[in-house]
Amino acid sequence: MEKQIKNIFYAGAIQPDFISKSISNHSTKTDIGAHSIFLGQVRSDIIQDKKVAAIEYSSYEPMALEKMHELREQIFSKYQLTCMHIHHSLGIVPAGEICLFVFTSSKHRRDAIDACNEVVELIKKELPVWGKEIFEDGKHVWKASN
Amino acid sequence: MEKQIKNIFYAGAIQPDFISKSISNHSTKTDIGAHSIFLGQVRSDIIQDKKVAAIEYSSYEPMALEKMHELREQIFSKYQLTCMHIHHSLGIVPAGEICLFVFTSSKHRRDAIDACNEVVELIKKELPVWGKEIFEDGKHVWKASN
């Protein structure tokens, strides 16, 4: 059986309109009672007296997509989900913009909520993705793992 | 000191566009790193062989708003939140549409996620709100508490 590997990567900041379209796509699925959404937003942290203006994300994409496929199967075997959608930015995301969008849906709320929490942790821990924090002066540091 | 009681009620189904506007309103708050969103969606459950077409929500509004104000203070004293927004439908919400929108934001993800989970439970348990499940034939039952 062929694996259907879904692309999770999104060029640049994830737009709120994309999120609202994703939500309204579920209105025909009337067995859904609960959606849980996690959004990561780029913070303008102060590091060594300099302000982060943006994060540039890069990934080892083929490995990340294979890994995400495994995590997806793991989550679907553990929770009663109707669906799960994951979107992670690549490239530059300015401070204040959305870089991660995790969206789970289920009949009863505990499955959507618990699956969302768990997959956010797994994404941060297991996906080969790197954030480069770019300061207002153009210099950068590599984001510490979280 | 006057209490600032926020209105949480929204006439009819909560529109995805309203949700995306609410998200984009936070892009100027660049100390936020994480948003957690819970959405309740009306299910077309089958009850006694009949399909739910919509839920009509009613509330004892003055009491609900006072109670929500208390819950808000309780959550803000427990979690490091940047902000929290709650919207609950009143009136008719068709199956497939959104009836509850809970939105928490924080610097680090655990606060937003844990506060969102907790406030959803409190809303369901403590707010004087009632759902009337209306069938396709116009008859109804009162929604069981959850």
Added chain:
Amino acid sequence: MEITIVAFGQLAEITGKQSWKLQGIPDITALKQILETNFPAIKNINYQVAIDKKITKENAVLADQSTVALLPPFSGG
């Protein structure tokens, strides 16, 4: 001594009204007895009572002009 009763959800359905006034009711226990006599179906509902928007688990004396809310089990969200 007059109080206002407000009823919600299936309690408004059972009583046939959302709001009405009653005179001379000294406390919650007396109120419940009158309501359950007039509307026996109320006894099947696990309802709570709020005086002036505060839930009262115990019996409580009713002051003049207070508002008593009859609250069926909540089912919001």
Added chain:
Amino acid sequence: MEITIVAFGQLAEITGKQSWKLQGIPDITALKQILETNFPAIKNINYQVAIDKKITKENAVLADQSTVALLPPFSGG
């Protein structure tokens, strides 16, 4: 016997390249020694190694045409 190395994040910065080929490297231990000799700053990074997209915690023999990825600590999300 040729392998392809791909490097990411600060490891691409330290090595100055994102992808290159190496010949005659028998296993991961040998590869790490060569890399750490050529680019001593690598030793400061707590990096992982993946062979053909699978993370390898132990030493492992390198097959011809395999791709070895040098992965600094992940910081996505």
